[in-house]
Amino acid sequence: MTKINIARANGEDLGIPLQYLNRHGFITGATGTGKTVTLKVISEQLSKQGIPVFLADIKGDLASLAQPATAGSQTERCANLGITDYTERSFPVRLWDVFGVNGHPVRATIAEMGPLLLARLFELTDTQTDVLQVLFKIADDKGYLLIDLKDLQALISEVTNHMDDYVGPYGHMTKQTLGAIQRHLLTIQEQGGDLFFGEPAIKLTDFIRQDEKGQGVLNVLMAQKLFENPLLYATMLIWLLAQLFEELPEVGDQDKPKMLFFFDEAHLLFNDMPKGLVNQVEKVVRLIRSKGVGVFFVTQNPIDLPENILAQLGNRIQHALRAYTPKEQKAIKAAAESYRENENFKVAEVITELKVGEALISFLDEEGIPSVVERAMVRPPESFMGTVDPAYIQQLISTSPFDAQYREPVDRESAYELLSAKLDAENEEKAKAELQKQLEKEAKEKEKAKKRQPKGTVEKIADSFTSNLIRSIGREMSRSVLGIFKRR
Numbered sequence: 453m454t455k456i457n458i459a460r461a462n463g464e465d466l467g468i469p470l471q472y473l474n475r476h477g478f479i480t481g482a483t484g485t486g487k488t489v490t491l492k493v494i495s496e497q498l499s500k501q502g503i504p505v506f507l508a509d510i511k512g513d514l515a516s517l518a519q520p521a522t523a524g525s526q527t528e529r530c531a532n533l534g535i536t537d538y539t540e541r542s543f544p545v546r547l548w549d550v551f552g553v554n555g556h557p558v559r560a561t562i563a564e565m566g567p568l569l570l571a572r573l574f575e576l577t578d579t580q581t582d583v584l585q586v587l588f589k590i591a592d593d594k595g596y597l598l599i600d601l602k603d604l605q606a607l608i609s610e611v612t613n614h615m616d617d618y619v620g621p622y623g624h625m626t627k628q629t630l631g632a633i634q635r636h637l638l639t640i641q642e643q644g645g646d647l648f649f650g651e652p653a654i655k656l657t658d659f660i661r662q663d664e665k666g667q668g669v670l671n672v673l674m675a676q677k678l679f680e681n682p683l684l685y686a687t688m689l690i691w692l693l694a695q696l697f698e699e700l701p702e703v704g705d706q707d708k709p710k711m712l713f714f715f716d717e718a719h720l721l722f723n724d725m726p727k728g729l730v731n732q733v734e735k736v737v738r739l740i741r742s743k744g745v746g747v748f749f750v751t752q753n754p755i756d757l758p759e760n761i762l763a764q765l766g767n768r769i770q771h772a773l774r775a776y777t778p779k780e781q782k783a784i785k786a787a788a789e790s791y792r793e794n795e796n797f798k799v800a801e802v803i804t805e806l807k808v809g810e811a812l813i814s815f816l817d818e819e820g821i822p823s824v825v826e827r828a829m830v831r832p833p834e835s836f837m838g839t840v841d842p843a844y845i846q847q848l849i850s851t852s853p854f855d856a857q858y859r860e861p862v863d864r865e866s867a868y869e870l871l872s873a874k875l876d877a878e879n880e881e882k883a884k885a886e887l888q889k890q891l892e893k894e895a896k897e898k899e900k901a902k903k904r905q906p907k908g909t910v911e912k913i914a915d916s917f918t919s920n921l922i923r924s925i926g927r928e929m930s931r932s933v934l935g936i937f938k939r940r
Contacts, residue, residue: 453818456497460533461828468767470708472816474741478749481771486809492833495670498712499543504660504668507714510679512839514672518545519836526832541834544663545670547848550648554674554845556858559650562598573687574636583629586622596867600650601641603867608634610871643681651862656695660711686720697736700743710744718749719756734760754787766816772806791825
């Protein structure tokens with residue numbers, strides 16, 4: 453059974469069987485204990501096996517996978533560990549960036565994100581979340597495609613302005629709740645959400661690629677700026693994983709996974725996450741293995757992860773933890789109890805003694821059973837350690853086949869355009885009605901003015917003649933009639 457070798461212990465390699473990489477895992481440890489190096493080593497070994505990787509770079513030191521290590525920089529370490537298969541080399545790297553500056557733009561549509569993840573991103577209350585779900589239902593029923601934030605804004609305005617038309621079919625909503633959702637939306641827009649939501653949306657199958665040599669492409673999300681908004685960062689990663697689960701076909705257990713997905717700073721994923729959403733993420737993690745995807749969580753302490761998710765992580769790499777407070781001591785004890793005990797040392801004691809680059813390791817063995825924990829030294833990375841020159845980053849972007857595909861945004865007809873046209877038509881009808889009303893009002897006023905207008909000299913003479921004539925005829929008729937009565 454083929455393995456990827458990650459570390460050395462007692463003169464032997466420690467590796468993860470490729471077949472069990474989709475049983476997931478974690479890399480944990482305090483800041484500065486070597487998690488990033490371990491992440492790089494695993495990514496390099498996966499790439500050599502033709503397995504693509506997705507990982508987020510929040511410190512700016514993972515793009516260096518594209519450059520070889522400095523010649524001779526790891527000679528002494530390799531000699532000390534007895535490593536004979538080390539070669540300085542670069543790996544195929546593709547850079548992505550929500551802001552489109554240090555990588556290809558990463559976009560998603562509002563519809564793809566869905567109401568649950570969007571509600572978490574907007575930090576909505578339960579009531580506001582319910583209303584947001586209703587808005588999605590209205591969009592589906594009316595054919596209003598939700599692509600970007602202005603589409604959602606237009607839909608909120610439509611429902612607010614025609615509340616009576618929607619409350620009956622869809623239930624009670626208030627303008628106050630819709631206004632609150634609108635305010636949260638504007639906050640996300642100011643933080644860069646308007647760049648993330650849009651088209652062309654990322655095709656996640658573009659992450660699952662190999663280069664011309666058959667090496668797995670390492671997809672690096674340049675997340676230094678994105679990480680300034682931890683909630684947007686966490687929500688985006690959860691969405692990516694959920695979309696992989698939705699889009700990929702079932703493949704069952706294979707000799708090796710299609711892809712490995714790393715969640716760095718994984719504790720952010722679950723901070724204040726609603727229980728319903730935690731359950732959904734747990735479900736995705738449990739079932740995505742059948743799609744051929746392995747997931748590794750990178751965080752400071754295993755207890756940062758929900759227990760039901762932690763129970764699914766069969767491959768474990770534990771770097772040093774610190775125990776300065778009772779809470780930290782309790783966390784170390786909990787971490788130690790999750791391993792199969794090694795009779796040669798006490799895990800709870802060793803965790804605090806580990807050196808930088810040293811780790812407690814337990815992988816699934818060839819029978820799929822967690823191995824006895826070993827104290828080991830992680831292999832040195834074969835790629836460069838450090839940050840990459842900005843000019844080289846731009847070179848990687850410009851030579852990628854995906855730059856032309858994702859660089860320019862596309863704004864096709866969606867809810868905003870449809871609702872704007874509807875609003876224009878309504879405004880035009882209102883304008884016509886107002887104009888007709890005004891014309892009728894002016895006509896009535898002219899009629900009234902005409903009746904009130906003083907008569908001219910000719911009209912007065914004519915009126916006087918007519919009145920005298922009528923009176924004269926009246927008198928003659930009266931006399932004639934009376935005269936008849938007299939003669940009789």
